[in-house]
Amino acid sequence: MTDKITVTGFVATQPVVKKVTGDLLITSFRIASNQRRFDKGRDRWIDGETNWFTITAFRHLAANVSASVVKGDRVVVHGRLRVRDWEAADNKKGTNVEIEADALGHDLSWGTTAFTRVSLSTGSANGDGSAVPGEDTADVFPDDVDDDATIHSDPLWGAPGVVGVSVGAGAGAAEDGDEKIPF
Incomplete structure (x- = not known):
């Protein structure tokens, strides 16, 4: 079973598009998502932990994302969550957290956008x-x-x-x- 997730954050890397096998386009980029909360004791907003996600979009969504999204934009991403452990040849280990996007757009809480069908x-x-x-x-x-x-x-x-x-x-x-x- 694939888990669905919706994440808001800012685009941390410029989206990169690749064409593979025939006409299949893939766009990928990283987003940073952090939660802010108001600390009543300090009377100010404080940042929580930052979560990093690799976003991957395919086909027409990939083309639309590459034409619409740039580094620094605030976005909302909805898609399938994939968490994978990896190990490099030099014994470095890590975990990739990826979202295969089903829908992606600008976060209108932070600004406006124009839509072109x-x-x-x-x-x-x-x-x-x-x-x-x-x-x-x-x-x-x-x-x-x-x-x-x-x-x-x-x-x-x-x-x-x-x-x-x-x-x-x-x-x-x-x-x-x-x-x-x-x-």
Whole structure:
């Protein structure tokens, strides 16, 4: 049986996206979640222990997370909890606490956000949720995205809701090593 968990916290690492086996996208990042409580004796707020989680999102959620979430954002994550012990070759031991996200979004207790609906068939966004004319699923996952590609949103080069892929030199990038391909 898989345990479900909902966690709030701040994004502690920039989300990283990888493309594996065909068109499967995986986005992962770390969040820090700590509880604050009011200490009446001291008449002030104090921080509790910080819990660290690795968040992993798949497929369309992975693409949407990479276009929407950046380091420092406050988020709410709901998903399946996985706790795994590990041991390295040098006898170091530890425990990974991972949440495989089913749903993820900004924590509106800390600010506001704008929502842009994305067509699941094309992965495109044009404000009204319909597909952008001329786009199909072949355009959504470019063939030259490799395991080292980082997918991100960049308002300086793309329209709102457009995601881009920075492709490393090994995947046919421009001479400057940072070709941006519309996604």
